[in-house]
Amino acid sequence: MSKALLYLLFTTYATATVGYLVHLVWRRAIIARMSLALIAAGVLLQTGLLGHRWWLAGYLPVTNLFATLFFFSWALALIYLYFELRYRIRATGLFVMLLNLILLGGALPRDTSVSALIPALDTPLFSLHIIFSFIGYAFFAMAFSIGVLYLCQTRMKSEMLPDLPTLRRINEEAIFLGFGLFTLCMIAGSIWAHIAWGHWFSWNIKSVWSVLVWMFYAGMCHAKFIRRWQGGVYAWLSIAGFGVVLFTYLGIGLLLESNHPLE
């Protein structure tokens, strides 16, 4: 993948983020609209780059940290577009896109080359496992951003941000959709583990933490029914949940040297 295109993508998202910031200060709708257009253009470019890498490699390239960060960032931008078009959450984009810039920024200095697929990963179950996992993670990242905004909004009561009930709805929806997709990721992963290692659940640290992520968000699908937890507690839980996601995705690989193929 050309680094120039990668930097162009980063600049597009960065400009959109700055646009949202300007919109927040000057309150010009046109700037917000331009930011949205930039994000849409960025998503198109990123989809093209991802498709091109897929075509070049002959498999969905999500086998190293560059590729997973890139895919994660793409999924988050896409999900932001979905929520923006559905709920018109404008200034919320500032925070989501900041998170996206961190993901993409983490990918920028890394090696972009695609290597040959190792035989153990050469199965559609692996691709499904990864696609569902990172789209699920992206929904959890969205929920995290909304959770933080919910807490800000409780204090700021800003007109530029969606009202609390809308933020709550979006948060619950992001958690629910993320949980559903992450469930499918776990199922594809278990079937793959069964045919690759002969047991569908492995007691290795990465698998154990993936189950923890799943249990946590299953819990969150229910926590919204508890009247006293709706709103603030739920927002804090979304933030904590994303901490568990980050530890599972990055922390284990960086801090604990696990042998999972994706770190």
Add this chain to the structure above:
Amino acid sequence: MAYLDQQSKSLWQRLWNFGCSLKLAIALASAATILIMGGSLVMHFNPAIFASMEQETMSRWLPQAWAQAPKLVFWVPLSGLCVLLFAINTLCCLIDWLCKIKARWRKTGEYLIHAGFILLVIAYIWGNISGFRSGPHRIFPGERIAIPEMPGYALQLDEFTPRVEPSGRPLDMINRVSLWKNQEPVAKALVRINHPLIYDGLVILPTSFGQELQGFRFHMPSRGLVDLMAGSRLPISPEITLEVRRLLPDARQNSQGRVMQVGSRLNNPAMQLSLSGPTGQLWEGWYFLRSPLPKALKEAGVFLRPIEPINKTFSLLTINRDPGDKVALAGSIFISIGVIFAFFSFYRKRAQGDRPEV
């Protein structure tokens, strides 16, 4: 009497409500989550205890790990108990819903997800109590080994072809295997990475492969190339025969002159040879292939120059049995369909304001 009846009924009702309680579910799930979070770190920093966890079923691993370090292992049964109670809690919830099923068709997704989770817990317990994990087993092509955990069953490796890149990186391991039951073949398959043989809960998969030293190729001035392996007999003259007794890939001689095997990799190979004549054994001794030929051999006119080792490739196959795998698959299918249903019903329920509040 009526008062007592009512009291026991309400006690039963309260117990049932407690079993169905969402708060209990959250408490149990949180307890399991915290225990497993801490436990996973204990696991990571104590590989001596936990490394074998993946190679064994829980019912075999837990007692031995407990005997070694109960303080490091206690979280495993405790979190297991929480998950079990959580599954019972889910079951109560599900039964409670099913009793009021009439108005609840739009909750099919949730029913399936909850039922699927219960099936997964049952499958895990069943598989880990009555299943086994064995191997990796070293099998040479043409060899048949019994599966001791399943009397009457045997696994035969009919053919083995490792696929290796020119750089030496292993690409795949292609095993043509057959499974035998009471001397009858019951299943045949081409087993390779991500393509196991699955039969009656058994999963047979390739783990790795290796080579075992079978013999050595030598050059003899009078005859050219000769292959010698354990058991080979080579006539040297009409009277004298050379016999290979043993071959060790890595051997060492101790101070008393005894030769011992040090390892199984080719390093310091040694052959135990004997010379016999019409009157019986003339000489017996060890020939370390990296050292000069023993004098007795030279005197008998045996001049051997080692050229290359002769190896035989073996496959390493793992044999696992998980009788709960079909239940787990059913659970996964339930959950997957449930999730797809729930994706749609979520929006419908939300539009209608249909959700429980506690």
